[in-house]
Amino acid sequence: MDTNDLRAALTVLMLLIFVGIVWWSYSGKRRQAFDEAAQLPFTEEDDSGPEPGNRR
Template identity: 55%
Template sequence: MDINDLRVIVTVVSLVTFVGIWVWAWSRKNKARFDEAARLPFQSD
């Protein structure tokens, strides 16, 4: 195993992590929670 194999592994792991975060952020079950968090700065005490 040389440095290029390590670079490929890190790239693939990074891509899988990115896609996982993207899917989690755009999932329908999180929409209500994210909408509520987006309105927090505009709510008054």
């Protein structure tokens, strides 16, 4: 096995990992969890900003 065979095998492995991640993220079982995570910025209060009366 030379370097080119190793590179080809690594490329195929990375492609399979990528396809697996895409398949997992678009699967129907994960939809509810992703929808809840998408709404987090709108449901939590943001306490990191300045007070409304202390503007300069």
